[in-house]
Amino acid sequence: MFLDRLAGLLSPGTDAIGDQSLEMVRSFPIPEAWGGGLFQLPEPVITALLRLIQRKRLLRVLELGTGFGATACVIAAEFQMRGRGRVTTIDRAAHEPVNVRALAEHCRISPEHLDIVVDPSGYIWRLGRMIAAAGATGHLEPQFDLCLIDGAHEWDPDAGAFFLADQLLRPGGYMVLDDLTFRLTDVPDAAARFPGRTAEQLETPQMRLVWDLLVRPHPDYGRFTEIYGGRVGVAKKRGWG
Numbered sequence: 001m002f003l004d005r006l007a008g009l010l011s012p013g014t015d016a017i018g019d020q021s022l023e024m025v026r027s028f029p030i031p032e033a034w035g036g037g038l039f040q041l042p043e044p045v046i047t048a049l050l051r052l053i054q055r056k057r058l059l060r061v062l063e064l065g066t067g068f069g070a071t072a073c074v075i076a077a078e079f080q081m082r083g084r085g086r087v088t089t090i091d092r093a094a095h096e097p098v099n100v101r102a103l104a105e106h107c108r109i110s111p112e113h114l115d116i117v118v119d120p121s122g123y124i125w126r127l128g129r130m131i132a133a134a135g136a137t138g139h140l141e142p143q144f145d146l147c148l149i150d151g152a153h154e155w156d157p158d159a160g161a162f163f164l165a166d167q168l169l170r171p172g173g174y175m176v177l178d179d180l181t182f183r184l185t186d187v188p189d190a191a192a193r194f195p196g197r198t199a200e201q202l203e204t205p206q207m208r209l210v211w212d213l214l215v216r217p218h219p220d221y222g223r224f225t226e227i228y229g230g231r232v233g234v235a236k237k238r239g240w241g
């Protein structure tokens with residue numbers, strides 16, 4: 001029953017949720033020569049997450065892997081419209097010419113609702129620092145209601161990212177993993193793009209490993225739901241809410 005309820009929340013709806021914020025992000029003037037796609041997470045998945053965020057009154061979102069910033073800006077724009085909520089998004093690089101700062105400026109999103117972290121040491125190190133800061137008083141205070149892991153898509157670092165993000169996710173919060181079906185070989189010229197990887201590393205859907213071996217058997221997680229044809233996994237951390 002609980003599973004059905006979460007699946008229901010995450011299934012495509014007929015409400016207009018996210019329409020305005022998605023349109024704001026879509027209207028970003030993409031440089032002609034760029035040739036990239038702004039939305040790296042499919043729009044129906046972003047809408048499903050917005051529905052979950054709204055219905056469950058989630059206010060603090062952590063995104064590991066900002067990309068060009070579309071998902072972070074859509075969620076932050078929704079928070080801004082409602083007057084509360086904040087997205088913290090972490091990436092090792094600010095992409096050029098399209099990046100989250102340019103997108104946030106275009107959408108007029110204030111830093112109150114969007115915390116952009118560019119950290120060349122990567123999210124594993126950044127999460128370590130955040131955990132140290134959150135536990136500075138001797139008691140670790142989890143600060144996020146939803147965490148989206150959508151970065152390297154490799155066992156190393158994302159196995160570690162799950163456990164670190166878990167430390168910062170409050171009981172009752174949601175852990176979301178994108179690209180459960182992705183393999184490095186899905187990227188053209190994978191062996192050259194990912195030098196030093198073994199054939200197993202190139203061929204294995206590594207986020208699926210994180211989901212199947214770490215998230216699903218974890219005693220603190222339940223209500224496992226896969227959406228968008230099994231691409232995205234959503235798990236609820238046990239606790240109130």
Ligand SMILES: C[S@@+](CC[C@H](N)C(=O)[O-])C[C@H]1O[C@@H](n2cnc3c(N)ncnc32)[C@H](O)[C@@H]1O
Pocket residue numbers: 038039040041063064065066067068069070071072090091092093121122123124150151152153157
């Ligand atoms: C698929 S994109 C993220 C898309 C974004 N979540 C969205 O929905 O629009 C993956 C991003 O993860 C970043 N990334 C990969 N490994 C990382 C690491 N170890 N630390 C920080 N960022 C990383 C890449 O630079 C890239 O921008």
